[in-house]
Amino acid sequence: MTAPLLELRGIRKEFNLARGFFASKRILTALDGIDLAVGQGETLALVGESGCGKSTLGRIVAGLLPATVGTILFDGDQPGRGKARARQIQIVMQDPFGALNPKMSVGELIAEPALLHGLATRRTAPARVAELLRLVGLPEGVAQRYPHALSGGQRQRVAIARALATDPKLIVADEAVSALDVSVQAQIANLLKEIQARTGVSLLFISHGLSLVHHISDRVAVMYLGRIVEEGPAADLFARPRHPYTRALISATPEPVPGAAPDRLALTGEVPSPLALPTGCRFRTRCPHATKLCAEVDPPLTGEGPVRVACHLADSLPTYHVQKPRPAARLQSAIDLYRAAAAAQTAA
Amino acid sequence: MKHMPQDTMLTTDITRPDPLLVAQGLTVTFATDQGPLRALDAVDLTLAPGETLAVVGESGSGKSVLSLALMGLLPGTARIEADSLTFEGRDLTAITERDFRALRGTGMSMIFQEPATALNPVRRIGDQIVEAIRLHEDIPVRKARTRAIEALAATGIPAPAERAEAFPHQLSGGMRQRALIAMALVHRPRLLIADEPTTALDVTVQAQILDLIRDLARETGTATLFITHDMGVVAEMADRVAVLYAGRLVETAPSAALFSSPEHPYTVGLLGSMPQMNARGEPMLPIQGTVPDPRVMPPGCHFHPRCPFAAGACLTDRPALRQVRPGQMSACHNAPLIETLGGAT
Numbered sequence: 165m166t167a168p169l170l171e172l173r174g175i176r177k178e179f180n181l182a183r184g185f186f187a188s189k190r191i192l193t194a195l196d197g198i199d200l201a202v203g204q205g206e207t208l209a210l211v212g213e214s215g216c217g218k219s220t221l222g223r224i225v226a227g228l229l230p231a232t233v234g235t236i237l238f239d240g241d242q243p244g245r246g247k248a249r250a251r252q253i254q255i256v257m258q259d260p261f262g263a264l265n266p267k268m269s270v271g272e273l274i275a276e277p278a279l280l281h282g283l284a285t286r287r288t289a290p291a292r293v294a295e296l297l298r299l300v301g302l303p304e305g306v307a308q309r310y311p312h313a314l315s316g317g318q319r320q321r322v323a324i325a326r327a328l329a330t331d332p333k334l335i336v337a338d339e340a341v342s343a344l345d346v347s348v349q350a351q352i353a354n355l356l357k358e359i360q361a362r363t364g365v366s367l368l369f370i371s372h373g374l375s376l377v378h379h380i381s382d383r384v385a386v387m388y389l390g391r392i393v394e395e396g397p398a399a400d401l402f403a404r405p406r407h408p409y410t411r412a413l414i415s416a417t418p419e420p421v422p423g424a425a426p427d428r429l430a431l432t433g434e435v436p437s438p439l440a441l442p443t444g445c446r447f448r449t450r451c452p453h454a455t456k457l458c459a460e461v462d463p464p465l466t467g468e469g470p471v472r473v474a475c476h477l478a479d480s481l482p483t484y485h486v487q488k489p490r491p492a493a494r495l496q497s498a499i500d501l502y503r504a505a506a507a508a509q510t511a512a
Numbered sequence: 513m514k515h516m517p518q519d520t521m522l523t524t525d526i527t528r529p530d531p532l533l534v535a536q537g538l539t540v541t542f543a544t545d546q547g548p549l550r551a552l553d554a555v556d557l558t559l560a561p562g563e564t565l566a567v568v569g570e571s572g573s574g575k576s577v578l579s580l581a582l583m584g585l586l587p588g589t590a591r592i593e594a595d596s597l598t599f600e601g602r603d604l605t606a607i608t609e610r611d612f613r614a615l616r617g618t619g620m621s622m623i624f625q626e627p628a629t630a631l632n633p634v635r636r637i638g639d640q641i642v643e644a645i646r647l648h649e650d651i652p653v654r655k656a657r658t659r660a661i662e663a664l665a666a667t668g669i670p671a672p673a674e675r676a677e678a679f680p681h682q683l684s685g686g687m688r689q690r691a692l693i694a695m696a697l698v699h700r701p702r703l704l705i706a707d708e709p710t711t712a713l714d715v716t717v718q719a720q721i722l723d724l725i726r727d728l729a730r731e732t733g734t735a736t737l738f739i740t741h742d743m744g745v746v747a748e749m750a751d752r753v754a755v756l757y758a759g760r761l762v763e764t765a766p767s768a769a770l771f772s773s774p775e776h777p778y779t780v781g782l783l784g785s786m787p788q789m790n791a792r793g794e795p796m797l798p799i800q801g802t803v804p805d806p807r808v809m810p811p812g813c814h815f816h817p818r819c820p821f822a823a824g825a826c827l828t829d830r831p832a833l834r835q836v837r838p839g840q841m842s843a844c845h846n847a848p849l850i851e852t853l854g855g856a857t
Contacts, residue, residue: 213714214685315802316571345570345741347799350785354795372714375744379787379796399792416719418744420786422767430723431716433670434684491789492772494850499784501853502777503797505820510800 167240168201169366170225170334175199175234177220177390181439192438194220196390198234199465202334205360207367209377209398211413212387215435221387222336222370226255239333251281254327258339260319264311270297270322271307277329296325299362301355317348324355328363336368341376353380374417378402386410389438389446396471403486406473408451411484421489445476453477530601532702532735533559533582537595540574540581544589549806551577551590553759556833561702564729564736566750566767568743568782572803573756575739579705582737583622584612600702618648620703621696625711627688631680637664638676641695648699663694667724686717693724700732707739722748743783747771752839755779758804758814761833765840775842775849777819813845821846821853 175198181190195217202208210218223229225236227249236243243249254277257263264273274293278284284292294304300321311319320340327335337356341349357380360367371377377384378398385395386409394407405411412429431450436442445463448454457476465474475481491499540552552574559565567575580586584604597604599619607615616622624630632640641660642653649656657676664672667690680688689709696704706725710718726749729736738749746753746767753770755763755778763776774780781799783789790796801818804810813831816822825831825845833843846852 213716317802346743347570347781347785348802350787350790350796350798351800353787354798357795374715375787379790379792412716416715418718418722418742418748420743420747420771420783420788422747422750422771428719430719434686434717488788491783494773495771495780495783497850498774498780499789499797501849502780502784502820505853506797506800509820 167204168237169204169206169239170202170368171235171237172198172200172221172225173235173237175221175224175231175236177217177224177229178232190439193441194390194438195224195231198392200385200392200395202366202368203382204333205364205366206383207357207360207369207381209369209371209381209384210387211371211374211377211384213372213413213435215389215438216387217390218370218387219338222255222338222368225334225368226250226253226336228255247281250277251330252332253334253336254330254332255336255338256320256323256327256340258342260316260323261311263323264319264326266311268310269307270302270309270311270314273311273322274307274325274329277326281330283330292329296328299328299359300325315348316344317351320344320352321355324352324359328359328365331363332365334366334368336370338370339372340369342371342373349376356380374402374413386413389435389441391446391474392465392472393447393475394471394473395465396467396469400469400471405484405486406471406478406481407447407475408453408477408481409447414486419489421491445474453481530561531558532561532563532600533557533737534596534598535582535594536597537593538578538581538597539593540577540586541591541593542589543591546807550809551759551806552581555756555759555761557754557761557764559703559735559737562729562733562735564726564738564749564751566738566740566746566753567756568740568746568753569756570741570782570803572758572806574759575756576707578756579622579707579737579739583616583620583705584609585622614648617644617701618699619701620705621699621701622705622707623689623692623696623709625708627685627692628680630692631688633680635679636676637678637680637683637691641676641691641698644695645698659698660694663698664691666697666728667691667694668720669694684717685713686721689713689721690724693721693728697728697732697734701734703737704729704734705737705739708741709738710745711740711742718745725749743786744788755782758809759806760814760843762815762843763841764833769837769840773837773840773850775836775840775847776815776844777821777846777849778815780849781818813843821849 175195177195179192181192212218224231271293274296275289278292293307297304302321341352369381381398384398384401385392388409394410405414412431415429433450436449442449444460445458448458463474463476465472467473535557538552538555542549569575581592594605638660642656645656645659661672661676669675669690710721750767752766754761757778763779784797785799799818810817812828813826816826831843831845833841836842836847
């Protein structure tokens with residue numbers, strides 16, 4: 165990888181849950197020792213289940229939360245604070261309705277960040293709004309409308325247009341498509357990739373859904389209880405996952421082919437409380453392979469190849485090949501017909 | 513209940529003896545300030561005992577209205593009309609509220625997407641299940657409590673006796689859903705309606721809950737109406753599938769047939785827009801546009817403004833649901849798609 169755009173070193177985030185001055189300290193460690201880099205124009209996905217710390221990490225990157233310990237480098241330098249950071253790094257959240265002021269028109273919403281950062285004037289703002297609306301595939305007339313009059317997908321396009329208004333170098337997309345219908349998810353995912361191809365923006369794509377991540381990301385970091393347990397190129401990680409947790413996540417994802425369910429690596433139990441972390445490896449309480457060593461020593465994230473993994477048994481476990489079930493021939497023909505007809509319609 | 517062999521499921525629904533649930537021409541209209549709003553439009557459904565039928569569609573397709581209509585839980589602003597709506601032969605449109613209440617819980621019960629809102633936050637889990645038991649059965653509290661703990665144990669909740677003493681907020685989302693399933697199945701209903709029961713859960717917990725619903729339904733012979741928007745979940749759970757679009761049934765087929773040869777363009781679009789059906793790095797196939805506003809439904813086929821194949825009759829004539837192959841019905845003028853529209857088979 166060339167010089168990374170974003171580099172995170174030893175990021176740790178603690179939340180003090182104690183309420184009141186005299187209460188004894190109750191520290192929740194949401195992130196612990198996160199090392200990660202995002203390249204120029206790259207899409208890095210952060211995946212994991214609720215409570216793994218992926219959203220906290222996204223907020224720290226976007227400057228919405230301070231890290232307790234650790235270094236963040238942006239373009240090889242300390243990232244700016246406040247406004248300066250916001251200009252370079254923008255965030256798009258899950259619920260576009262909560263992120264848009266209902267009293268502002270779409271035009272005002274999109275012009276606001278450009279005006280705030282001095283990238284447009286009252287006079288030039290309408291032209292900039294029109295350009296951004298075009299970029300996110302919305303008709304110009306939408307500028308006069310209000311968020312409540314838009315569909316979920318359209319609102320998310322407005323949120324993306326707002327994020328693009330400052331010409332950021334990195335967009336953090338925190339579950340940005342999770343609340344949308346699958347058919348609309350595909351529209352928004354395509355849009356993000358189109359914008360990336362056109363502007364070279366890097367994406368930190370935070371998601372709990374693996375199928376979409378597999379499709380759109382260059383690299384993937386899998387998180388569990390505040391740690392990265394496996395990280396590497398998406399193609400490698402999805403074809404030959406090495407960490408038992410990555411394997412379990414992949415095998416738990418339902419595939420749209422009846423009877424094709426892979427030999428499911430069922431996990432027992434639930435994610436432990438981050439207030440009472442297990443000793444040694446944090447995953448061992450749910451891991452089907454856990455040994456005595458796993459209970460004693462916390463495995464570091466290491467690897468010689470492109471994939472890094474935090475598991476004592478990574479080299480001794482049998483290789484797990486993920487076989488993606490293929491859709492039936494007739495279904496594939498029907499999808500091909502649909503795709504061709506849709507393309508012809510768009511061209512017309 | 514024996515598991516149905518594949519060829520039995522391929523026969524048309526109506527020819528099956530003694531279906532559990534029959535809906536014919538089921539129409540639900542809401543009275544709103546802007547006039548009547550038709551949420552379901554002449555839907556035909558049949559469910560056999562022990563069968564799992566998945567109902568799929570995007571938000572606004574009417575799938576949740578369907579489940580509430582079957583449970584008799586729609587608000588007073590809703591008007592239900594049907595040529596026929598029966599459960600075990602009983603006419604649900606003519607049933608008294610009192611009889612319906614007796615039926616809910618014993619004959620049919622329901623689990624929801626967000627178990628936290630379906631549970632009373634200020635009462636212990638065990639007490640809530642005891643209440644559900646004693647609502648329909650005149651047994652002493654102590655006996656009911658034993659039953660409640662057994663029911664919790666059957667859903668795989670560890671230390672069920674202790675969990676029975678917990679309040680809903682003390683349990684994780686997965687545990688709450690297990691508790692709700694325990695409550696729903698405590699009277700061994702013949703029909704379980706599951707409305708997006710795993711959508712709010714993490715994927716590894718979803719896998720556990722799907723296994724649990726399937727195993728318990730098989731064990732007790734309960735038929736399941738499984739409402740979801742996730743085609744992956746459909747493939748895993750369903751014997752048969754019904755696809756809803758803008759309040760109308762557009763396709764119904766045995767699961768194997770639907771996934772090997774979908775015969776409505778909307779079904780093709782739903783499957784084609786899944787990341788798994790698209791090559792990595794290529795743009796994904798979206799369904800263009802959005803679900804129409806139910807107050808201004810398009811004429812002809814409801815799907816035609818978004819359909820890449822729409823032409824001629826699609827813009828003016830409502831396509832009837834007709835048989836394409838045994839057991840598979842499609843409401844598309846172009847069905848069978850590949851034969852009509854060309855392309856390799």
